Amino acid sequence: MKYQTQRVALAYFAVALALFAIQVTAGLLAGWIYVVPDTLSVLLPFNIVRMLHTNALIVWLLLGFFGAAYYLIPEESETEIYSTRLAYLQLVILVVGTLGAVVGYLFRIHEGREFLEQPLWVKLGIVVAALIFLFNVTVTVLKGRKTAITNVLLLGLWGIAVFFLFALYNPDNLGVDKLYWWYVVHIWVEGVWELVMAAILAFLMLKMTGVDREVIEKWLYAIVALSLFTGLLGTGHHYYWIGAPGYWQWVGSIFSSLEILPFFAMVLFTFAMVWKRRREHPNNAALLWSLGCAVLAFFGGGIWGFMHTLHGVNYYTHGTQVTAAHGHLAFFGAYVCLNLAIITYAMPHLLGRAPYNQVLNMISFWIMAGAMSFMTFTLTFAGVVQVHLQRVLGQGFMEVQDQLALFYQMRFGSGVAVVIGAILFLYSVLVPRRAEVIGRGPEAPAASPAE
Amino acid sequence: MFDAFTKSAARNIFYGGSLVFLVIFGGLTAHSHYYMVTKSTASAPLTEAVARGKRVWERNACIDCHTILGEGAYFAPELGNVFIRYGGDKDPAGARETIKSWMQAQPTGVPGRRQMPQFNLTDRELDDLAAFLEWTAKIDTQGWPPNVSG
Numbered sequence: 001m002k003y004q005t006q007r008v009a010l011a012y013f014a015v016a017l018a019l020f021a022i023q024v025t026a027g028l029l030a031g032w033i034y035v036v037p038d039t040l041s042v043l044l045p046f047n048i049v050r051m052l053h054t055n056a057l058i059v060w061l062l063l064g065f066f067g068a069a070y071y072l073i074p075e076e077s078e079t080e081i082y083s084t085r086l087a088y089l090q091l092v093i094l095v096v097g098t099l100g101a102v103v104g105y106l107f108r109i110h111e112g113r114e115f116l117e118q119p120l121w122v123k124l125g126i127v128v129a130a131l132i133f134l135f136n137v138t139v140t141v142l143k144g145r146k147t148a149i150t151n152v153l154l155l156g157l158w159g160i161a162v163f164f165l166f167a168l169y170n171p172d173n174l175g176v177d178k179l180y181w182w183y184v185v186h187i188w189v190e191g192v193w194e195l196v197m198a199a200i201l202a203f204l205m206l207k208m209t210g211v212d213r214e215v216i217e218k219w220l221y222a223i224v225a226l227s228l229f230t231g232l233l234g235t236g237h238h239y240y241w242i243g244a245p246g247y248w249q250w251v252g253s254i255f256s257s258l259e260i261l262p263f264f265a266m267v268l269f270t271f272a273m274v275w276k277r278r279r280e281h282p283n284n285a286a287l288l289w290s291l292g293c294a295v296l297a298f299f300g301g302g303i304w305g306f307m308h309t310l311h312g313v314n315y316y317t318h319g320t321q322v323t324a325a326h327g328h329l330a331f332f333g334a335y336v337c338l339n340l341a342i343i344t345y346a347m348p349h350l351l352g353r354a355p356y357n358q359v360l361n362m363i364s365f366w367i368m369a370g371a372m373s374f375m376t377f378t379l380t381f382a383g384v385v386q387v388h389l390q391r392v393l394g395q396g397f398m399e400v401q402d403q404l405a406l407f408y409q410m411r412f413g414s415g416v417a418v419v420i421g422a423i424l425f426l427y428s429v430l431v432p433r434r435a436e437v438i439g440r441g442p443e444a445p446a447a448s449p450a451e
Numbered sequence: 452m453f454d455a456f457t458k459s460a461a462r463n464i465f466y467g468g469s470l471v472f473l474v475i476f477g478g479l480t481a482h483s484h485y486y487m488v489t490k491s492t493a494s495a496p497l498t499e500a501v502a503r504g505k506r507v508w509e510r511n512a513c514i515d516c517h518t519i520l521g522e523g524a525y526f527a528p529e530l531g532n533v534f535i536r537y538g539g540d541k542d543p544a545g546a547r548e549t550i551k552s553w554m555q556a557q558p559t560g561v562p563g564r565r566q567m568p569q570f571n572l573t574d575r576e577l578d579d580l581a582a583f584l585e586w587t588a589k590i591d592t593q594g595w596p597p598n599v600s601g
Contacts, residue, residue, distance in 0.1 A: 047514075117515070
């Protein structure tokens with residue numbers, strides 16, 4: 001840790017990881033309800049469990065982004081964070097809002113648009129926290145060195161805040177409601193979040209491979225250009241069946257098919273940088289998560305997204321388990337792996353020690369990556385069967401669901417494995433130990449010292 | 452790597468191109484908004500009851516089990532066309548009554564089945580919800596879903 005104020009990130013990462021634990025726990029329960037459907041049906045119905053699962057995910061990912069920003073901006077800007085007091089105040093607002101929302105959900109206090117179920121006071125709290133954050137980091141960047149990484153990161157973070165404002169607009173017309181609801185949901189995850197993702201990956205590559213900044217930043221701009229060129233009009237793939245004009249079927253199909261390009265570019269980028277690396281960085285676990293992030297985002301977001309994005313296909317698959325399959329691997333690959341990568345990279349620096357527990361950490365990567373892939377396969381199979389029975393043959397929804405039981409049982413099994421992987425990960429970053437489970441071989445000579 | 456393509460060229464393409472696509476996207480959304488209000492959702496009037504019904508829908512987080520126009524959770528049936536599935540195109544009053552009595556009959560309590568909670572809605576809330584689902588079923592959705600099963 002070169003700058004004292006980077007320490008703020010530690011608190012953000014800790015809260016993010018706590019919510020990660022809540023997210024996977026709620027996910028496991030939801031998966032169990034699919035297997036034994038009347039579980040807790042009065043005390044904690046499925047809609048509440050799902051709300052906890054999705055909302056905890058979104059908030060912990062955002063907290064991870066904030067933590068990552070507080071960690072990397074001082075190093076990039078070569079200056080301390082403008083105000084740590086504001087940074088902690090922002091965290092307190094977010095924690096109070098999140099706890100308020102979670103406890104409220106248990107007592108059926110919520111709004112009712114998917115992913116935006118937070119009560120109005122929580123939404124306003126998020127806006128205030130975002131304003132504090134943007135002020136704090138923007139002032140920091142302006143007083144220090146400007147780099148492409150901070151430029152893109154800030155643009156992404158500003159975009160997150162600006163597009164969140166559409167969450168406050170809820171018209172009576174369901175079609176119009178959906179039109180702008182996607183301004184938050186799609187433009188976040190397939191637009192501005194990708195800017196944050198590319199910036200953080202670029203920072204990790206810069207630190208861990210030692211390749212020239214000039215090369216890395218050129219890649220960064222090329223990747224984020226692909227993201228927004230495809231992702232903005234790619235929103236059209238959500239406008240096929242909600243009452244929007246028919247031209248979206250062409251606009252959406254063409255541009256959202258191209259959304260695979262930024263993900264493929266991120267795979268090329270991370271692997272090319274590692275190939276051309278000029279140093280051997282000691283934190284192999286962070287490198288594994290970074291490469292895994294690019295690869296799994298490419299499969300989950302890119303391939304699984306493309307699979308059902310053409311309007312002729314989407315006509316049959318829209319709103320089935322195929323969507324759920326894509327959603328799970330895309331979020332895990334792109335954003336969960338990204339956060340776990342930066343956390344794995346930053347924790348040793350924040351704690352002032354050499355990288356630790358790498359073997360356990362890497363095992364947790366393979367368990368989670370394998371289990372999430374398995375979950376995606378089972379949901380994809382469930383979705384294909386569902387599409388055929390329900391959308392082609394016209395059988396009733398519940399009649400079809402009964403025939404998917406085997407897939408849901410397998411999905412629950414993979415959910416158990418994900419939770420085991422998550423526990424191993426939490427242990428490996430939160431409980432530093434002196435020695436690795438397996439000793440390392442002799443160090444390869446490094447071209448230049450690692451940082 | 453392709454040296455003529457410099458970092459500042461990449462940056463300028465990124466900022467310029469993104470702005471262009473953002474403007475195009477904004478323009479198309481504005482047109483879509485107009486199209487929705489005047490055409491695709493205009494066949495049935497958006498009454499006070501429909502608006503209140505949408506709030507009932509939201510207050511009870513229906514979307515975290517069901518889908519509506521294909522969006523939501525995938526735990527319970529699609530409701531964008533439930534009004535048609537209940538025969539509302541031929542007998543609207545009958546379909547509204549079926550929706551109401553379905554809501555009142557929950558949960559079924561059948562062991563091992565997915566259970567819909569009892570939301571204890573008032574008669575007026577049930578009427579509003581039925582009005583909302585009736586209005587939604589009349590949106591021109593480009594022919595989706597493929598069949599009445601949703």
